[in-house]
Amino acid sequence: MASTRDRISNGFVSFLWALAGIAIIGLMWELTKLIGTIIDLPFNTSNQAMPHIWTMFSAFSLPEVRGSDTTVFQAVLAASTYSLTLALGGFVIGVSVGLLLAIIMQRFLFFERGLLPFVIASQTVPLIALAPLIVGIGNQISFGPIQWSTTYSVMFIAAYLAFFPLSVGALRGLQAPSSTSLELMRSYAATNNKVLWKLRFPASIPYLVPALKVSAAAAVVGTVVAEISTGVRGGIGRLMVEYARETTSQPAKVYVAVFGAILLGLVVAAAITAVDVLLTRNLPKKGLA
Amino acid sequence: MTTTFDTGSALAISNVSKVFNKGNENEVIALSDVNLNVHTGEFISLIGPSGCGKSTLLRVIGDLTGFDSGSVQVSGKSPEDARKERLYGIAFQQAALFDWRTVSKNIELPLELAGWDKSQREVRSAELLEMVQLSEFGNHRPWELSGGMQQRVAIARSLAVDPPLLLMDEPFGALDEMTRERMQNELLRIRLDTGKTIVFVTHSIPEAVYLSDRVVVMSPRPGRITAEINVDLGERTETTRESDHFFHCVTSVREALRLHDTSGTSTSSFRGEV
Numbered sequence: 001m002a003s004t005r006d007r008i009s010n011g012f013v014s015f016l017w018a019l020a021g022i023a024i025i026g027l028m029w030e031l032t033k034l035i036g037t038i039i040d041l042p043f044n045t046s047n048q049a050m051p052h053i054w055t056m057f058s059a060f061s062l063p064e065v066r067g068s069d070t071t072v073f074q075a076v077l078a079a080s081t082y083s084l085t086l087a088l089g090g091f092v093i094g095v096s097v098g099l100l101l102a103i104i105m106q107r108f109l110f111f112e113r114g115l116l117p118f119v120i121a122s123q124t125v126p127l128i129a130l131a132p133l134i135v136g137i138g139n140q141i142s143f144g145p146i147q148w149s150t151t152y153s154v155m156f157i158a159a160y161l162a163f164f165p166l167s168v169g170a171l172r173g174l175q176a177p178s179s180t181s182l183e184l185m186r187s188y189a190a191t192n193n194k195v196l197w198k199l200r201f202p203a204s205i206p207y208l209v210p211a212l213k214v215s216a217a218a219a220v221v222g223t224v225v226a227e228i229s230t231g232v233r234g235g236i237g238r239l240m241v242e243y244a245r246e247t248t249s250q251p252a253k254v255y256v257a258v259f260g261a262i263l264l265g266l267v268v269a270a271a272i273t274a275v276d277v278l279l280t281r282n283l284p285k286k287g288l289a
Numbered sequence: 290m291t292t293t294f295d296t297g298s299a300l301a302i303s304n305v306s307k308v309f310n311k312g313n314e315n316e317v318i319a320l321s322d323v324n325l326n327v328h329t330g331e332f333i334s335l336i337g338p339s340g341c342g343k344s345t346l347l348r349v350i351g352d353l354t355g356f357d358s359g360s361v362q363v364s365g366k367s368p369e370d371a372r373k374e375r376l377y378g379i380a381f382q383q384a385a386l387f388d389w390r391t392v393s394k395n396i397e398l399p400l401e402l403a404g405w406d407k408s409q410r411e412v413r414s415a416e417l418l419e420m421v422q423l424s425e426f427g428n429h430r431p432w433e434l435s436g437g438m439q440q441r442v443a444i445a446r447s448l449a450v451d452p453p454l455l456l457m458d459e460p461f462g463a464l465d466e467m468t469r470e471r472m473q474n475e476l477l478r479i480r481l482d483t484g485k486t487i488v489f490v491t492h493s494i495p496e497a498v499y500l501s502d503r504v505v506v507m508s509p510r511p512g513r514i515t516a517e518i519n520v521d522l523g524e525r526t527e528t529t530r531e532s533d534h535f536f537h538c539v540t541s542v543r544e545a546l547r548l549h550d551t552s553g554t555s556t557s558s559f560r561g562e563v
């Protein structure tokens with residue numbers, strides 16, 4: 001259908017805009033450095049503190065550690081992939097839990113009253129306080145031969161951040177159908193489950209898609225932060241900490257890790273856009289998303 | 290009025306009252322002691338000023354809302370049983386088609402919920418699309434259709450399971466005059482083809498007269514039936530709307546409405562005129 005094609009080309013245009021945005025940020029970075037050589041800026045613009053863009057790119061091909069045959073780029077890519085799997089795990093768990101909560105809250109007014117305050121309060125607990133707690137509790141858990149691993153803690157934290165935007169968005173979406181639509185379903189003698197499946201759920205899509213976007217971003221940020229605060233190795237968060245320690249010798253290296261984190265974000269955003277196009281292909285374009 | 294049910298009765302409403310927000314300051318007597326009998330195949334219109342309880346009465350019949358006292362029988366059954374047995378179809382002022390379904394799939398929704406299998410559903414929706422003259426639009430999306438076309442889809446959908454009773458709440462209220470008259474003729478044709486019993490809510494006196502066998506006039510605060518006017522126009526033709534008899538019926542309905550207009554101070558003077 002033509003509209004799907006429009007959306008894909010729209011997506012392409014946004015992608016170009018994103019690239020242009022990145023280019024502009026790069027230009028401003030270099031411009032700032034240039035101004036810093038002429039006048040005194042209140043912050044350090046030396047190559048040590050703000051490496052040139054091209055130094056950052058050349059750092060891609062540096063060896064990971066002295067003498068190793070993997071490059072920094074390969075290491076960052078591997079770490080990004082690892083973090084992506086953790087973020088994805090957290091996202092899936094978070095979305096499932098968020099959706100389930102939304103359905104329960106929609107179905108039973110009692111639960112909306114009772115649960116929603118806790119859902120909201122859950123997000124006011126600072127991650128810094130939460131992470132050690134989860135790791136601490138997690139380490140005491142074991143199901144027979146299966147031992148809790150700190151990677152589960154990372155996923156748990158990602159899920160913890162991801163479920164919230166989704167459950168709130170989904171609840172709004174499930175409550176979106178007009179009373180006329182609901183009365184129609186009642187006149188067809190539809191069961192609650194049928195109403196959920198044939199009306200509430202499809203009607204919630206325009207609310208669900210933006211919620212998914214926010215949840216995905218939250219899962220990524222949650223993963224990176226959780227990796228740092230739990231000390232899990234192998235992901236981009238840990239890599240950033242390691243490379244940041246090398247700023248004196250290799251100031252550009254940490255920025256490669258930052259690029260890795262950006263890449264992670266872009267991959268997730270692209271995936272969600274694909275889901276968006278898929279889910280809303282049959283809806284009028286004036287949708288909320 | 291007896292409460293016994295004879296086979297010709299599509300709808301028997303006796304002494305029905307309905308109060309919203311009972312006991313608090315927003316209390317509204319939406320229906321007060323309403324009595325109405327509709328026999329099978331009859332077309333009746335409910336007319337009256339805004340807030341007189343037309344929609345509420347329709348919702349009571351369709352078991353979309355409850356009532357406080359009295360009794361309602363739809364084809365001899367309680368409204369709840371009638372709804373669960375899918376004995377009525379309903380259409381509202383908003384077509385309320387589902388954007389994520391094609392036109393055909395919208396019409397098939399009640400059939401899906403009634404457990405029809407796919408091939409039966411497709412045959413039936415094609416049949417109904419033909420009835421409302423939208424055969425070419427089955428695969429379109431609802432938002433690609435004009436308001437009048439959407440309303441025709443909504444009517445087709447209300448007829449899907451072939452229920453004996455059709456409840457319509459201002460289905461043509463949002464349409465322009467030309468489209469509206471065309472839709473009225475179409476509804477009459479469908480009625481002739483299917484023999485449905487129809488309860489039709491409207492704000493338009495000519496519409497009520499043109500469509501109905503009987504116009505039921507309601508008045509607000511408290512919502513009640515104040516007059517019933519039999520319309521005996523016979524077969525509707527192009528000249529029906531211009532006939533003296535049509536005007537006579539329109540005048541009767543108008544006067545019945547005016548008689549119970551409690552909204553102004555002029556009630557008594559109107560009464561004087563009549």
Ligand SMILES: Nc1ncnc2c1ncn2[C@@H]1O[C@H](COP(=O)(O)OP(=O)(O)OP(=O)(O)O)[C@@H](O)[C@H]1O
Nearest residue numbers: 309310317319338339340341342343344345346512
């Ligand atoms: N859900 C509700 N809660 C409280 N009051 C209601 C509710 N529905 C209707 N009412 C009240 O009941 C009365 C009758 O309403 P109803 O919708 O049946 O009027 P109506 O004749 O259909 O009006 P209109 O011509 O404007 O559609 C009104 O006073 C309205 O405010």
Ligand SMILES: [Mg+2]
Nearest residue numbers: 343344345458
């Ligand atoms: Mg109404």
